[in-house]
Amino acid sequence: MARPVNRLLAHSLWDLIPVALGLAHFAFVLWLVAAFHDLSWWTYVPLALGYAISLSWSINSISHNQIHNAYFTPAWLNRAFDLLLSVTIGFSQTLYRDIHNRHHRGNSDLPGPDGKTIDPLSIYLRGKNGQPENPWAYTFLSFFRDDPKPIYNEMRRKRPKDVRWVQVEIYVTVAFYLLLAVYDWQAVLVLLPFWYLGQALSSLNGYYEHFGGNPDLPIAWGVSAYSPLYNLLWMNNGYHAEHHYRPKMHWTQVKAYHRQIARQQQEAGVKDIPLAHGLGFLLNHQKPDA
Structure with missing residues (x-):
């Protein structure tokens, strides 16, 4: 502790x-x-x-x-x-x-x-x-x-x-x-x-925060939104895949943790969106090959 x-x-x-x-x-x-x-x-x-x-x-x-x-x-x-x-x-x-x-x-x-x-x-x-x-x-x-x-x-x-x-x-x-x-x-x-x-x-x-996540893969349980303004105002709530992977991590540490596991996330197909989660309905969530 x-x-x-x-x-x-x-x-x-x-x-x-x-x-x-x-x-x-x-x-x-x-x-x-x-x-x-x-x-x-x-x-x-x-x-x-x-x-x-x-x-x-x-x-x-x-x-x-x-x-x-x-x-x-x-x-x-x-x-x-x-x-x-x-x-x-x-x-x-x-x-x-x-x-x-x-x-x-x-x-x-x-x-x-x-x-x-x-x-x-x-x-x-x-x-x-x-x-x-x-x-x-x-x-x-x-x-x-x-x-x-x-x-x-x-x-x-x-x-x-x-x-x-x-x-x-x-x-x-x-x-x-x-x-x-x-x-x-x-x-x-x-x-x-x-x-x-x-x-x-x-x-x-x-x-x-979960639409497009993978319920069967811990590193991909959440969907992240890395907009700097969103995370500034919402105290890093955008780092949601990272948060679900390590839920006890303090909100000030998730950005650095994202940098540590970015390659693992990419290999696992972790989804992220360019807008705040609350604006996710404005995006086209279809995969490019869909």
């Missing part, structure tokens, strides 16, 4: 960046509600779209990196930050950690003889004939079809302390948005469809 950087940070001083951005994201949500009646619709709607994008961004960068390498040395600080992320994003971070870890157990696997996948987020779960599901069905329906109960029940059997924290995160999140609704129910009502859009955009991002 790596030694903590100091009494506050567990891995790297660079983690101050996602921590600060997590706080800023929470402040942005508060401001969107507070400023609702002071802004014109021409101003507010683009900001609300930015809010939707920011949800996918936070889920796939700040929250994602916290899941794999918790930022803080003291456990109570990680619990507090998980609570902040839960409130900001709108769902329990602790429960999502188990869902995401199950995703890494299956790595977007193909259905078994029983028609089920290990990975509850697998793009192949509802596909046909070994093919991934249609990207738009996956993007816009995953929110309504995801069922966290089996994972929650497993957590209740194995880690009841975490279950209690899931409940705290859910209760605090619900209470927070009820208080916001008391303050300005119209603002919360307007933001609600954009909140759903943010969850859908996260599913879209996840789809193209």
